[in-house]
Amino acid sequence: AALVPPASDLADLTVLITAGPTTSPIDAVRYVTNHSTGRMGAAMAEEALRRGAHVRYVLGVDKGVVRPVPSRDSADRLTLMEVHTAEEMAEAALRFLPSVDGVIATAAVLDYRVATPSAGKLKRASAATSLDMVPSIDVLGALKAAATGQWFLGFAAETDNVEANGRNKLDSKKLDFLFANPVACTGESTTTGFAVTTNGGILFRAKGEPLPLPVMSKTELARRLWDSIL
Ligand code: CTP
Ligand code: CA
Numbered sequence: 001a002a003l004v005p006p007a008s009d010l011a012d013l014t015v016l017i018t019a020g021p022t023t024s025p026i027d028a029v030r031y032v033t034n035h036s037t038g039r040m041g042a043a044m045a046e047e048a049l050r051r052g053a054h055v056r057y058v059l060g061v062d063k064g065v066v067r068p069v070p071s072r073d074s075a076d077r078l079t080l081m082e083v084h085t086a087e088e089m090a091e092a093a094l095r096f097l098p099s100v101d102g103v104i105a106t107a108a109v110l111d112y113r114v115a116t117p118s119a120g121k122l123k124r125a126s127a128a129t130s131l132d133m134v135p136s137i138d139v140l141g142a143l144k145a146a147a148t149g150q151w152f153l154g155f156a157a158e159t160d161n162v163e164a165n166g167r168n169k170l171d172s173k174k175l176d177f178l179f180a181n182p183v184a185c186t187g188e189s190t191t192t193g194f195a196v197t198t199n200g201g202i203l204f205r206a207k208g209e210p211l212p213l214p215v216m217s218k219t220e221l222a223r224r225l226w227d228s229i230l
Contacts, residue, residue: 011052018107020060027118035194036108043218045070056096086136102151153177170204
């Protein structure tokens with residue numbers, strides 16, 4: 001195993017991390033979501049805690065699905081908030097923002113939500129074959145708009161044009177860092193993206209050249225990303 005330095009180089013730091021998917025209810029028993037598991041966010045949080053930081057962790061959850069959370073060893077430095085919708089995630093994240101130095105947005109936030117979820121269960125006989133959807137809140141955008149000097153690391157999972165899309169997102173969202181990685185949700189043997197323990201891609205930086213980071217464990221990748229932020 002690689003030598004991991006015992007570090008406290010993040011001891012003075014408080015970071016906000018968004019992680020996991022968001023959900024949007026269709027009716028009382030159904031919802032829309034995506035394949036995110038929250039693993040990358042958990043890895044970023046674990047590494048931050050290992051190096052002495054305080055972590056405010058806003059995690060998208062859904063009923064009955066177990067998601068990885070940062071280890072409880074450093075529980076005194078970890079504040080965990082579980083949310084469901086993009087709107088709940090934004091509310092929780094905005095509440096933490098004034099007390100953090102930086103923001104790491106690993107969450108896979110739904111861009112659209114169901115316009116009018118049904119309170120009861122939709123019946124088969126209703127024969128509904130389409131869903132009206134409206135834009136949901138841009139959590140990262142809302143945080144940027146309310147920021148008072150915090151730095152920002154965003155993530156982008158792309159099926160096509162990873163490099164161009166990554167660079168565009170760094171610029172258009174005015175981030176300090178943007179990590180872009182390829183994703184594919186079909187097939188079993190993917191090494192990057194959703195629900196796997198490894199990841200690899202390109203770290204775009206507002207100050208500095210893009211840094212290619214080959215496929216490695218999400219733990220190792222988190223270490224490399226934190227090194228870059230420092
Ligand atoms: N993000 C967010 N809220 C949203 C959408 C995205 O906070 N409603 C954040 C993600 O956590 C990520 C970054 O924004 O850090 C980029 O997400 P991405 O979905 O790649 O960006 P979009 O602008 O939504 O682009 P796309 O059309 O590719 O989905
Ligand atoms: Ca999106």
